[in-house]
Amino acid sequence: MRKHLFPLSSFLNLETNSDxxxxxxxxxxxxxxxxxxxxxxxxxxxxxxxxxxxxxxEDLDPEFSKKVQQGxxxxxxxxxxxxSSREQAPIALKAAGVSVVVAKxxxxxxxxxxxxxxxPVIEVEHxxxxxxxxxxxxxxxxxxxxxxxxxxxxxxxxxxxxIDILNAGGLVNYLVKHGDYV
Amino acid sequence: xxxxxxxxxxxxxxxxxxKAGDIAIVRVxxxxxxxxxxxxxxxxxxQMGGKKLWDSERVSLIIDHASPAPNETVANLHKLMRDFSExxxxxxxxxxEGICHQLVVENAHVKPGDLFLGADSHTPTYGALNAFGIxxxxxxxxxxxxxxxxxxxxxKTIKITLNxxxxxxxxxxxxxxxxxxxxxxxxxxxxxxxxxGETIKGMTLASRMAIANMSSEMGAKAGLVDPTGxxxxxxxxxxxxxxxAEYVRELTFDVSALRPxxxxxxxxxxxxxxxxxxxxxxxxxxxxxxxxxRLEDLHAAAQVLKGKKLTSxxxxxxxxxxxxxxxxxxxxxxxxxxxxxxTFITSGCGPCVGSHLGVPGDGEVxxxxxNRNFQGRMGNPxxxxxxxxxxxxxxxxxxxxxxEPE
Numbered sequence: 131m132r133k134h135l136f137p138l139s140s141f142l143n144l145e146t147n148s149d150x151x152x153x154x155x156x157x158x159x160x161x162x163x164x165x166x167x168x169x170x171x172x173x174x175x176x177x178x179x180x181x182x183x184x185x186x187x188e189d190l191d192p193e194f195s196k197k198v199q200q201g202x203x204x205x206x207x208x209x210x211x212x213x214s215s216r217e218q219a220p221i222a223l224k225a226a227g228v229s230v231v232v233a234k235x236x237x238x239x240x241x242x243x244x245x246x247x248x249x250p251v252i253e254v255e256h257x258x259x260x261x262x263x264x265x266x267x268x269x270x271x272x273x274x275x276x277x278x279x280x281x282x283x284x285x286x287x288x289x290x291x292x293i294d295i296l297n298a299g300g301l302v303n304y305l306v307k308h309g310d311y312v
Numbered sequence: 313x314x315x316x317x318x319x320x321x322x323x324x325x326x327x328x329x330x331k332a333g334d335i336a337i338v339r340v341x342x343x344x345x346x347x348x349x350x351x352x353x354x355x356x357x358x359q360m361g362g363k364k365l366w367d368s369e370r371v372s373l374i375i376d377h378a379s380p381a382p383n384e385t386v387a388n389l390h391k392l393m394r395d396f397s398e399x400x401x402x403x404x405x406x407x408x409e410g411i412c413h414q415l416v417v418e419n420a421h422v423k424p425g426d427l428f429l430g431a432d433s434h435t436p437t438y439g440a441l442n443a444f445g446i447x448x449x450x451x452x453x454x455x456x457x458x459x460x461x462x463x464x465x466x467x468k469t470i471k472i473t474l475n476x477x478x479x480x481x482x483x484x485x486x487x488x489x490x491x492x493x494x495x496x497x498x499x500x501x502x503x504x505x506x507x508x509g510e511t512i513k514g515m516t517l518a519s520r521m522a523i524a525n526m527s528s529e530m531g532a533k534a535g536l537v538d539p540t541g542x543x544x545x546x547x548x549x550x551x552x553x554x555x556x557a558e559y560v561r562e563l564t565f566d567v568s569a570l571r572p573x574x575x576x577x578x579x580x581x582x583x584x585x586x587x588x589x590x591x592x593x594x595x596x597x598x599x600x601x602x603x604x605x606r607l608e609d610l611h612a613a614a615q616v617l618k619g620k621k622l623t624s625x626x627x628x629x630x631x632x633x634x635x636x637x638x639x640x641x642x643x644x645x646x647x648x649x650x651x652x653x654x655t656f657i658t659s660g661c662g663p664c665v666g667s668h669l670g671v672p673g674d675g676e677v678x679x680x681x682x683n684r685n686f687q688g689r690m691g692n693p694x695x696x697x698x699x700x701x702x703x704x705x706x707x708x709x710x711x712x713x714x715x716e717p718e
Contacts, residue, residue, distance in 0.1 A: 209498035215433040217449035243449035
């Protein structure tokens, strides 16, 4: 069996070799959080990542960008990221410090964009995560562990092509490495 | 061969037969990015080590989302696009030329049977002309600019059959709003939709585009309209689904009794028959967007407003392209609308994306011919946006409240 390692530390940019870094969850049990709520169109016309980060999710929770710490996990309901194709949506989340997005389902363009920029996203249909819970994610096996509640949840497995892109750290690095789709 | 339209087009581009669920690396016929997505795509292209485009003839950059530039930041992003197109020799549509999807179709950059990638979520619009259009983000687009390829999962397909003649005053927009309600905003997530049936087969290209366009509001990867009756100005080879094609879901509707439909705030699936919202006061009306501001839409508005005068409600119109504007100028439509008091703005996305002009005020109610009414979409989360057909928007602008056109 092929083994796919996802050292979360590489996505979190942490100086640790641990595969299982625990981080804090921010839970918004809302369906259809669209890209206009993740980052409104009026802020997207920039290449400045920090400017995006300061407005992330502001129409949903004006305090979010102040609360979120580097490495935290965002948890949402169904169809997260529906709407526009703006890559600024996952970029804004990543720039704000979000290390993984957990949702019941994702809208397809957001899902692809997140993988392409190296932001892991994981579909978990059934879970009991609440804000403040300490969470670790094992992308290799598709398992989410809730340390606060001492529970584990099963996630949907990603297509191999996406795993390869994530393993490279995103599509830019994938193409720098391979020069073409392989 | 029991193939859907998606399976046929994608098999041709994979160079081998593929079926729903397969992961395939496919060649792409053309790409497009806008000022909302091209700057990031250019940045990613350079980071990938890109020195030249895979085929500069097949790349279009289009300035439409915040056009003309409202501030120096956007002005510099536009400049970045102009400089890049000059350096790489690719096509650039500058300010005022029109909305990306209109330009790509008008100038035949996408043709029936093509696989086209657009860095814009409404790229499924090209399903109107029997092409597989996929919306992607900037980095995916950059990768195709470099390689001429992308990877994808061949989608399962939902087949929607529409029968019956639409009543007078009921349009393709009403039909697609109704279907978004029926399927929901994630009803076709990761899937393709095929639209067929007698109702569709008699439709104009513009009406087909309105339907395919809003298939993205169901989360669809592509919205493919049956090419029977498709009338284009150049010869083409249509791609039909096989009679024994396999679908994940099949839905049939008789739409002969359909009433005009309205999406209420703040979701395009929050759709009701117009009867439920008649009398809702509106301060601002907008006819625009890649969904509904083509010539037939302007004609519908002019029919309502001919010889009339707007009083309390402001009406903004952004024609889909310079060509649409010029055609409407020549046939007198612009004069009728202008005499009625409508304000014309640059052909482009305009108020639909809330990036620059035409932002509604706090608590204001908007009736709009666009495709999305997410909270904050038009630039103000405190505004209420209702979606309807161009005729309903024009009639409501005249009445100052949501009404049905006579």
